[in-house]
Amino acid sequence: MLLVHRRTVLAMLLRHKSNFANSESSAFLLSEGMTGLEEDTKLIRALCEWAGKTPSRLAKDAGLTPTTITRPFNGEATSRLSIPTIEKLKATFPGFDWGAPAPDLPVADALQAYVEVKVLPTYAGMGGGGTGDGDQQTTLLPRSLVIEDLRARPEDLLVIDLRGDSMEPDFFNGDRIVVNTRDTNPVQPGPFALWDGDGYVVKNVERRRGSLRIFSSNAKYSDWESDGEDIQIMGRPVWFARRL
Structure with a gap:
């Protein structure tokens, strides 16, 4: 069972990198009855x-x-x-049977309902931070969610997986968040995705005179002060999804 914030079943769409978008890459991605991740596993094996x-x-x-x-x-x-990963694999192994797209698949019509959004290659820690190392990844989100609900541009959003417990009860280990990278000013205190010099983290940020207070929602973690020189605020979470 999936619990989502507000009224869109986001986790299903974050997890589902759209068979339509990948139909030109591999016949394996058209296997009926399989999830997208299972299709990728079958393809790579x-x-x-x-x-x-x-x-x-x-x-x-x-x-x-x-x-x-x-x-x-x-x-x-x-x-x-x-798609860039699939293209690199196809260029390196052109002799592999990559298959052909299903002739009646309505690729163009389906893609009009979605927009492509970047995904942080690793995770953001709620405790220790993620490195962000890895190849650039993207996922598809409903156009209506991005444009109408979030009132954002696709290029300004970033999807991040969370690990750790330092932001409980606001965010939990395994949550996925959508961050608006244009909203980086903590004049209104709240949670932000940060690069803290060691890794990507999600913490609460409060602006004080001449400094920033960085603190967790979980009281067992200590807060700290920063002059802002050693951190980079990536953006404010605007949506999240959680699996039960």
Whole structure:
């Protein structure tokens, strides 16, 4: 069962990197009855078997970071293979049977209802921070959610997976958030995605005279002061999804 903030079933769409968008990349992505992540796992395992290579070797040959391939191979991916990743694999292994798109699939009409949004390659910590290392990834969000509900531009949004407990009860381990990267001014205190010099984190930020107070929602974590020189505010969360 999925619990979402406000009224859009966001987690299903964040998880679903749209069969329509990837239909030109692989016949494996059209397998009926499979989730998108399962389709990616099937594709990568078939490609490794065909090429006679380990997932890490496959990634290296295609100029990708190892986790881009090892995560879907092991069934541990949290987002779909991006179109640039598929294109690199196709260019490196053109002899593989990539298949053909289904002839009656309404690709253009379906894509008009969605917009592409960037995904932070790793996670943002609520405790220790994520590094952000990895290949650029994207996901699809409903155009109505982005334009009408969030009143944002797709290029200004960033999807981030969260880990840790320092922001409970506001955010929990495993939550996914959508951050508006244009909203970086903590004149109105609240949660923000930050780069704190060591990693990506989500913390509450409050502007004080000459400094910023950085603090967790969970009282067991200590707060700290910053002059703003050692941190970068990436944006304010405007949406989240949570799985029960």
